[in-house]
Amino acid sequence: MLTTSFELPADVLRMRQNVKWRKYGTDVLPAWVAEMDFAVAHPIQRVMERMVADQDYGYPERGGNHGDGTLVAAFRARMASRFGWDTDPALILPLSDLVQGTFATILALSEPGDGVILQLPAYPPFHEAINSTGRRLIPYRLEPGSERYGHAPGSLADLIDPTTRIILLCNPQNPTGRVFEHAELEEIGRIAIERDLVILSDEIHADLVYAGAKHIPIATISPEIAARTITITSATKGFNIPGLRCGVLYFGSQALKQRFHNRFPARVLGSPGITGIDATVAAWNHGQPWLDAVLEHLDANRRRLHDFIATELPAIRTLMPEATYLGWLDCTRLGLSGSAHDFFLEHAKVGFSAGEFFDPAGHQHVRFNFATSRRILDQILARMAEAVRSNQRG
Numbered sequence: 001m002l003t004t005s006f007e008l009p010a011d012v013l014r015m016r017q018n019v020k021w022r023k024y025g026t027d028v029l030p031a032w033v034a035e036m037d038f039a040v041a042h043p044i045q046r047v048m049e050r051m052v053a054d055q056d057y058g059y060p061e062r063g064g065n066h067g068d069g070t071l072v073a074a075f076r077a078r079m080a081s082r083f084g085w086d087t088d089p090a091l092i093l094p095l096s097d098l099v100q101g102t103f104a105t106i107l108a109l110s111e112p113g114d115g116v117i118l119q120l121p122a123y124p125p126f127h128e129a130i131n132s133t134g135r136r137l138i139p140y141r142l143e144p145g146s147e148r149y150g151h152a153p154g155s156l157a158d159l160i161d162p163t164t165r166i167i168l169l170c171n172p173q174n175p176t177g178r179v180f181e182h183a184e185l186e187e188i189g190r191i192a193i194e195r196d197l198v199i200l201s202d203e204i205h206a207d208l209v210y211a212g213a214k215h216i217p218i219a220t221i222s223p224e225i226a227a228r229t230i231t232i233t234s235a236t237k238g239f240n241i242p243g244l245r246c247g248v249l250y251f252g253s254q255a256l257k258q259r260f261h262n263r264f265p266a267r268v269l270g271s272p273g274i275t276g277i278d279a280t281v282a283a284w285n286h287g288q289p290w291l292d293a294v295l296e297h298l299d300a301n302r303r304r305l306h307d308f309i310a311t312e313l314p315a316i317r318t319l320m321p322e323a324t325y326l327g328w329l330d331c332t333r334l335g336l337s338g339s340a341h342d343f344f345l346e347h348a349k350v351g352f353s354a355g356e357f358f359d360p361a362g363h364q365h366v367r368f369n370f371a372t373s374r375r376i377l378d379q380i381l382a383r384m385a386e387a388v389r390s391n392q393r394g
């Protein structure tokens with residue numbers, strides 16, 4: 001079988017000290033947390049090796065501004081070249097942890113008891129950011145259509161009451177893989193303006209969009225929408241460096257930034273370390289050829305997953321994601337007695353992300369991370385099919 005230069009075998013992956021490969025026993029193939037089983041781009045590896053060789057571990061000086069200068073420049077160049085988005089350096093806040101940025105935004109721009117709209121199903125820390133801070137989670141459901149997930153037209157406005165403050169968007173969406181179109185984003189923006197909501201847009205998966213879809217940062221739709229939008233992004237998902245902890249919060253206006261900092265002075269959030277800064281700059285400035293090759297591989301994997309389910313496991317319903325390396329599998333028709341996650345873990349020895357963490361009603365769903373080698377993907381699929389067959393026989 002042909003393998004690409006970034007694919008890694010299971011024995012190498014098991015040596016890594018990461019949660020993905022250490023959470024379960026060695027009999028389990030992990031397909032859960034959002035990181036890829038791939039070697040990183042050479043430009044990233046080179047900056048890491050240089051840093052180690054030079055023992056360059058001091059407070060960073062990389063283009064001024066406490067080391068953030070190169071990061072700010074790389075972010076601006078990347079947003080301009082990929083999305084035609086002209087960003088203002090004064091409105092960028094580098095930080096190490098995007099989930100922290102989500103929590104901070106919710107804490108800064110709403111009060112306990114206020115409503116935060118969340119697309120469901122949703123990345124579990126979003127639930128936590130709303131629930132653990134005493135805000136009210138207002139579900140904005142994504143329903144399966146014939147080819148992709150979508151919101152029922154006109155359903156957003158009815159969700160908003162006088163204490164609703166924020167709409168938390170995830171675009172591209174984790175876990176459904178939807179990439180929202182211009183008209184959809186414009187409609188969300190229009191309602192946010194009419195009802196005076198802040199838009200918190202997590203665009204961390206924007207690099208992982210397949211041909212046929214196009215990522216549009218919601219802040220580029222209009223200056224009025226931008227003025228009430230905080231965008232959160234990083235190179236960590238697209239370039240597979242989540243452990244290096246580096247990202248960016250972008251405020252669409254000075255007024256929004258000021259409101260945020262009235263509650264959270266920048267120093268409260270800390271700042272990225274040198275590994276995160278250098279790797280992110282290398283990724284954004286020089287990593288695209290690697291990402292293009294990875295996307296080609298992921299595209300083949302997403303098709304393989306989709307076709308396999310259609311032919312071998314037709315009781316499972318899934319729609320091909322437009323972006324991300326995550327499949328959202330509805331296993332309701334398997335008629336399992338417990339949760340789908342527990343079934344596949346016990347009977348297939350495959351560790352998916354449990355659907356109930358994404359949606360309280362999602363225990364018959366699993367999220368399938370297919371960013372792995374073709375060999376491991378095929379092993380996972382074979383294990384799933386065998387487990388389902390045995391269950392039907394038994």
Ligand SMILES: Cc1ncc(COP(=O)(O)O)c(C=O)c1O
Binds near residue numbers: 096097099174236246
């Ligand atoms: C939508 C989304 N936001 C944020 C993150 C994680 O960001 P960080 O690790 O920088 O907190 C993830 C990771 O999977 C994600 O899918």
